[in-house]
Amino acid sequence: MADHEPAGMQDHYADVEEARRLGAGAGRLEWMRTWAVLERHLPAPPATVLDVGGGPGRYAAELASRGHAVRLLDPVERHVEEAARRLAALRTGASATAEVGDARALPAADGSADVVLLLGPLYHLQERDDRLAALSEARRVLRPGGVVAAAAISRFASLMDGLRKGLIDDPAFRSIVDGDLDDGRHVNPTGHPRYFTTAYFHRPDELRAEVAAAGFGIVDLVSLEGPAWMADDLDRWLGDDAMRERLLGWLARVESEPTLLGAGAHLLAVGVAPA
Numbered sequence: 018m019a020d021h022e023p024a025g026m027q028d029h030y031a032d033v034e035e036a037r038r039l040g041a042g043a044g045r046l047e048w049m050r051t052w053a054v055l056e057r058h059l060p061a062p063p064a065t066v067l068d069v070g071g072g073p074g075r076y077a078a079e080l081a082s083r084g085h086a087v088r089l090l091d092p093v094e095r096h097v098e099e100a101a102r103r104l105a106a107l108r109t110g111a112s113a114t115a116e117v118g119d120a121r122a123l124p125a126a127d128g129s130a131d132v133v134l135l136l137g138p139l140y141h142l143q144e145r146d147d148r149l150a151a152l153s154e155a156r157r158v159l160r161p162g163g164v165v166a167a168a169a170i171s172r173f174a175s176l177m178d179g180l181r182k183g184l185i186d187d188p189a190f191r192s193i194v195d196g197d198l199d200d201g202r203h204v205n206p207t208g209h210p211r212y213f214t215t216a217y218f219h220r221p222d223e224l225r226a227e228v229a230a231a232g233f234g235i236v237d238l239v240s241l242e243g244p245a246w247m248a249d250d251l252d253r254w255l256g257d258d259a260m261r262e263r264l265l266g267w268l269a270r271v272e273s274e275p276t277l278l279g280a281g282a283h284l285l286a287v288g289v290a291p292a
Contacts, residue, residue, distance in 0.1 A: 039075055043246040045255055047283055048075070050241040050268060051136070051168075058164050058237065058287050059085075060131050063111065067130045067158060069120045069151070070137035074100030081113035085132075088125070090118030120151035125158040133159055135167040143202055143217045145227070152231035159290040167228055169219035169284045171240075172201050178282070181247050184211065221278035224286050233288025239272035240281035 038044040062084030068077045071089035073096045081087045081104060089100050100115035107113060118124060120138035133155040142148045155165045175197045179185035185194070189207050197203050201223075203216040219227075225238050245251065245268055254260045271277050278284065 042251055043242060043282060046242050046246055046251060049255070049261075049265060050272075051076075051283075051285065052079075053265065053269065054237060054239055054241070054272075054285050054287065055166060058166070060164070064131040065129065066132040066134065067123065067125060067155075068134045068136075069118070069123065069155070070135060070141070071100060071115070072096045072137060074103040074115060076134060076136065077113060077115070078103050078107060081107055081109055081111045084109070084111050086112040087114070089113075089115040090120070090123070091115070091137075092117065092119060121147060121154060123154045123158050127157055128160045130158045131160060131163050133163070133165045135165065137168065139167055139224075139227075140170045140216045140218065141214075143215060148217070148227055149231055152228060152233070156232050156290050161290055161292040163290045165228070165233055165288045165290070167224070167286045167288070168241075169224045169286070170203075170216060171279045171282060171284060172197065172218045172220045173279050174218060174282045175203065175213075177247060177280075182211075219284060221275075221284055224284050228286045228288045231288075232291060234291065235286060235288050237273075237285070237287035238278070239285050240274075240278045241272075241283040241285050242281035243268045243271055243277060244280045246282050 039048040064085050066080050066085045066087045068080065068087055068089040071077050071091055074089055077087045077089040077100060091097050091100065094117055097115050097117050104113040104115055120135065135151060135155060138151045139148050142151060152167065159165065175194045179190055179194055184190045190212060193203065193205060193212060197218050201218045203213060203218055205212040205214060221238065225235055229235055245264055248254065254264050
């Protein structure tokens with residue numbers, strides 16, 4: 018574990034069930050939309066995938082079930098233990114492992130991976146140098162033409178979420194929102210798990226610039242949930258086949274609309290390592 022691991026991250030994920038979060042509401046929409054984007058860019062199996070910051074292994078398990086060889090790394094020991102159990106339970110011949118690791122120092126050889134997922138690390142690293150270190154490590158371990166998928170939280174997520182859930186009534190949360198809007202540095206001195214943990218919230222142009230600064234060619238930059246994550250009846254939309262397909266179709270149509278990129282909770286950038 019790195020000595021300068023983001024403050025409070027272990028404590029936050031001791032209280033939050035990350036795997037369950039992706040199964041309902043806005044988390045379920047995030048899961049569906051992430052796969053919609055990944056499926057456009059993942060190579061055919063078997064590919065070698067590093068799932069960096071892979072949490073409890075929901076994405077890793079799905080990738081392994083599709084025939085990819087997956088190595089999950091995460092700084093949270095609880096997540097690694099849960100991921101290892103989830104991967105061990107799979108009935109697949111694909112290789113799938115989980116271990117404690119740091120996105121800024123990957124235990125993998127140069128040019129050894131086809132895909133690197135960074136679906137969590139960038140928003141857990143407040144310092145730009147650390148985020149660039151994680152992206153540069155992804156580039157180092159990727160083969161030429163390999164794919165990186167890097168997620169970020171929108172600069173405006175806490176404001177929108179606070180208004181939607183009434184959290185904005187709490188003066189402490191209003192102070193958190195002001196800090197996020199000022200410089201993207203999300204700090205939660207209350208320890209309340211609903212207010213998230215120490216993080217960095219990106220503007221869309223910042224995420225694009227950081228991925229490019231690490232040497233990647235940008236092939237996609239999208240808003241994952243768009244404005245739909247703020248709908249009160251989101252579970253109704255996602256629970257009905259016809260309504261879900263209609264909603265996902267609309268979100269695909271506006272995912273790259275510049276005026277809406279910051280409207281979703283999460284951004285996803287996809288880059289390709291140079292030859």
